[in-house]
Structure formats: structure tokens, C-alpha cells
Amino acid sequence: MDRAIRAKALHFPGSNAGSMTYFDDGVLLIRDGTVVDFDDASRLESKGFDLGQCESYPEHLLMPGFIDPHIHFPQWDVVASFGTRLLEWLETYTFPAERRFADPEFAEVAAEEFCDGLLAAGTTTAMAYSSSHAVATEALFRAAERRSMRLLTGKVLMDQNAPDGVRDVMPAAISESEALLKAWHGRGRLGYVITPRFAGTSTPEQLSAAGELFARYPDAWVQTHLSETIEEINWTASIHPSAKDYFGIYEDAGLANARAMMGHCIHLTAEEIRRMAGSGAAAIFCPSSNLFLGSGLMPYERLMEAGIPVGLASDVGGGPQICLLHTMADAYKVLQLQGYPLSAKEAFFQVTKGNAQVLQIDSFVGDFTPGKEADFILIDPEKSPEVSRRVARAQTIDERLFALMMLGDARVIAQASTLGQCRISKRSEGT
Numbered sequence: 001m002d003r004a005i006r007a008k009a010l011h012f013p014g015s016n017a018g019s020m021t022y023f024d025d026g027v028l029l030i031r032d033g034t035v036v037d038f039d040d041a042s043r044l045e046s047k048g049f050d051l052g053q054c055e056s057y058p059e060h061l062l063m064p065g066f067i068d069p070h071i072h073f074p075q076w077d078v079v080a081s082f083g084t085r086l087l088e089w090l091e092t093y094t095f096p097a098e099r100r101f102a103d104p105e106f107a108e109v110a111a112e113e114f115c116d117g118l119l120a121a122g123t124t125t126a127m128a129y130s131s132s133h134a135v136a137t138e139a140l141f142r143a144a145e146r147r148s149m150r151l152l153t154g155k156v157l158m159d160q161n162a163p164d165g166v167r168d169v170m171p172a173a174i175s176e177s178e179a180l181l182k183a184w185h186g187r188g189r190l191g192y193v194i195t196p197r198f199a200g201t202s203t204p205e206q207l208s209a210a211g212e213l214f215a216r217y218p219d220a221w222v223q224t225h226l227s228e229t230i231e232e233i234n235w236t237a238s239i240h241p242s243a244k245d246y247f248g249i250y251e252d253a254g255l256a257n258a259r260a261m262m263g264h265c266i267h268l269t270a271e272e273i274r275r276m277a278g279s280g281a282a283a284i285f286c287p288s289s290n291l292f293l294g295s296g297l298m299p300y301e302r303l304m305e306a307g308i309p310v311g312l313a314s315d316v317g318g319g320p321q322i323c324l325l326h327t328m329a330d331a332y333k334v335l336q337l338q339g340y341p342l343s344a345k346e347a348f349f350q351v352t353k354g355n356a357q358v359l360q361i362d363s364f365v366g367d368f369t370p371g372k373e374a375d376f377i378l379i380d381p382e383k384s385p386e387v388s389r390r391v392a393r394a395q396t397i398d399e400r401l402f403a404l405m406m407l408g409d410a411r412v413i414a415q416a417s418t419l420g421q422c423r424i425s426k427r428s429e430g431t
């Protein structure tokens with residue numbers, strides 16, 4: 001065995017939150033970067049495993065690494081920027097920040113910091129928007145590859161309504177995307193995502209060319225934004241007048257199927273929900289961003305009931321914090337306002353196995369079933385006085401998890417490993 005980690009431990013081996021398996025004294029066995037076994041310590045001992053080989057963290061919580069299905073690599077520097085809503089926020093903060101990613105040296109350093117930032121926050125897998133620059137996209141792929149992270153990203157496509165320095169041109173934007181896809185998609189743990197930012201910044205010509213690219217590479221992904229604010233919906237309708245509605249813009253372009261991740265989906269009509277459910281496209285819930293930009297409350301339960309797969313994401317930089325524990329806390333608050341109390345079990349399911357399912361990567365990551373890639377985190381409640389105080393009084397695992405998601409932050413992530421290798425450790429070693 002390459003590594004044996006012993007701690008309080010949980011995962012979701014099934015396809016819903018009800019499948020949670022928790023061990024007060026669990027062991028994860030890893031060889032060659034993959035999970036060999038995950039079980040109760042005494043049961044493994046009775047099968048002949050020597051517990052003396054374990055790295056032991058009796059007060060830590062071991063779980064699969066978090067998966068963030070919607071985050072913007074070039075926006076980490078503009079988080080917590082004051083006072084604007086979506087369209088003005090893009091103009092004022094985002095586009096100037098993204099322009100700097102044309103510089104390969106700047107992008108290289110930023111990519112290293114971004115990947116370390118994700119790992120330090122417990123996120124071992126992400127689907128990220130790059131900037132519109134190929135060099136930044138390559139820098140992010142390289143940084144993720146160096147850390148053996150499962151990372152999906154793509155160059156932003158944006159050929160209108162964006163300033164010089166971030167606006168791309170057709171047909172070069174598509175040929176650049178295709179060249180990146182050919183170079184990086186399926187290389188190790190990396191994957192390519194065809195990434196029109198949203199209907200406001202792509203011409204109909206660019207969206208259909210992106211759809212044609214997707215048709216040529218159906219095992220790539222698509223990511224874009226849909227129905228985030230009322231102003232944006234009216235604006236996109238005015239520049240794509242032939243589309244039935246906002247979702248119809250992507251549908252017409254061939255960008256809506258089960259490998260398409262639609263960020264936000266706050267103000268969809270009943271008709272859009274019906275067609276989106278039929279398409280298989282996923283809705284990505286970004287509660288921190290929606291609160292921060294004042295965009296609205298995503299109808300999570302309604303979309304789920306309609307049969308739309310729903311992921312849960314940070315959306316940094318619209319969302320101010322990179323750690324998905326904050327996202328879970330905000331999801332709870334947004335859903336409280338809609339009369340849907342989100343359980344801790346469901347929130348932790350969402351950011352691990354749930355997001356893996358939505359991204360269609362659950363055959364590789366998301367839980368500790370033998371054969372899966374060994375991406376995991378260790379959470380140490382003692383790293384935060386607030387968490388530690390509340391967890392000490394918790395009677396059940398549900399109560400403990402709820403305190404963690406409401407009070408936790410990146411400080412409690414003690415270790416993050418990808419393919420069984422420790423990439424970030426905030427304490428010296430186990431005992």
C-alpha cells in the first residue's frame with residue numbers, strides 16, 4: 001500500500017445524499033494513485049490489514065476532494081469589488097483584470113497561485129473559465145498538470161461587446177480553441193471546455209461555430225452563463241432577436257446537451273425549464289455570486305424537480321470566496337429564503353459526488369469506491385476556533401457537518417491530495 005489514511009471519514013458511494021457512508025474510525029487505502037479500499041478500521045483489521053501502517057488523524061474528517069464546476073481563473077484578483085451588478089461589474093472590474101492574462105509570464109504565475117489556492121481551499125477538481133487568451137489557458141493546464149489535478153478549462157470565446165485586449169475575432173477564436181482542445185483534451189486528467197462566455201459577448205456566428213466545434217468533439221464540454229439577471233436577459237434578447245428565448249440562443253447553436261454547464265439559471269421561464277430538462281444540460285447554482293451581485297435567488301428545488309441536473313459552485317470572482325464551504329453556507333441561506341432547508345448531507349454530497357455526476361466525471365472522482373482516483377482532503381476543525389467550539393458540542397455527524405459548512409473556511413482544510421499524493425499540507429504530519 002502506498003498510503004493508508006485513518007480518520008473520521010465519509011463519502012457518498014451512491015447517486016444521492018442518502019447514500020452517505022460515515023465511519024467514526026475509517027481507513028482509506030491507496031495504491032498507484034487509486035483507491036484500493038475504504039472501510040471501518042476494525043473491519044479492515046479483521047481482513048488482515050495492519051493498522052500500524054496508517055497515517056492517523058483521529059480528530060480530522062477525511063472526505064473526497066471538493067469539485068467546483070464553475071469558477072473563473074482570471075477573476076481571483078477582482079473578488080470583493082464594490083457596488084456593481086453583472087453588466088457593469090464585467091465592464092468595470094472583470095475585463096480590465098482579464099486583459100492582463102495576455103501576458104504569458106503574468107498568466108503563468110497566476111495559474112500557479114490559482115491551483116494552489118484551489119487545493120488550499122479543499123478543491124481538487126474544477127471546471128474553470130480561462131480568459132480569452134490561449135497563453136493563459138495553456139498556463140492553467142500546465143499548472144494543473146504539475147499538481148495532477150483533474151481540471152477542465154477552455155479559452156473564453158468573446159467576439160463582441162468587450163473591449164480591446166479581451167475581445168477575440170472570428171474565425172481565429174474557434175481555430176485557437178480547436179488547437180487547444182487537440183493539445184490538451186484527454187491529456188492525463190485534463191479536459192477541454194468550449195467556453196462562450198455568454199450570449200451577450202458572442203455573435204450568433206461565433207455561437208454557431210462553437211456549436212459546430214462541439215459537434216466535432218462531443219466528448220469535450222461546454223460552459224456558459226444563462227439567465228443571471230433581468231437586465232442581461234433583455235439585453236441578450238435584443239442582440240439575438242431570432243431566438244425563442246435565452247435558452248433558445250444556446251439551443252439553436254447546438255450548445256445544449258448533457259455535457260453543457262449553464263451557470264446561474266435564475267430567471268428561466270417555465271418553457272425554458274421544460275426544454276432545458278429535455279436537453280440534459282445542467283444548471284450550476286452559484287449562491288455566493290448571486291447574492292454578491294444581487295442577481296436573484298436560483299429556484300434550486302424547482303429545477304431539480306423538473307429533472308435538470310444541478311451543480312453547486314463558487315463562481316469566483318462573482319462569488320467572493322474560493323472555498324466551497326462558504327458556497328454551501330450561502331446555498332443554505334438562499335434556499336432558506338425559498339423554504340427549502342438544505343441539509344449538510346445534501347450540501348456535502350453536492351460539492352463531491354453530486355458535482356462529479358453533473359460534470360460526468362463520476363466514474364473517475366467524487367467518492368472512495370475502489371478503483372477511483374484518490375483525491376481527498378483532511379479537515380481539521382481545530383484550525384478555526386469558531387468551528388472547533390461548535391463541533392465540540394455536536395452530538396451527531398449531521399450536526400458536525402452543518403457546523404462545518406456554516407462556520408468553516410479554508411483554514412480548516414489541513415491537507416489536500418490528488419492521486420494519493422499530498423499537494424498541500426498545513427500541518428507537519430500525522431501521528
Ligand SMILES: [Zn+2]
Binds near residue numbers: 071072225263315318
Ligand atoms: Zn461565472
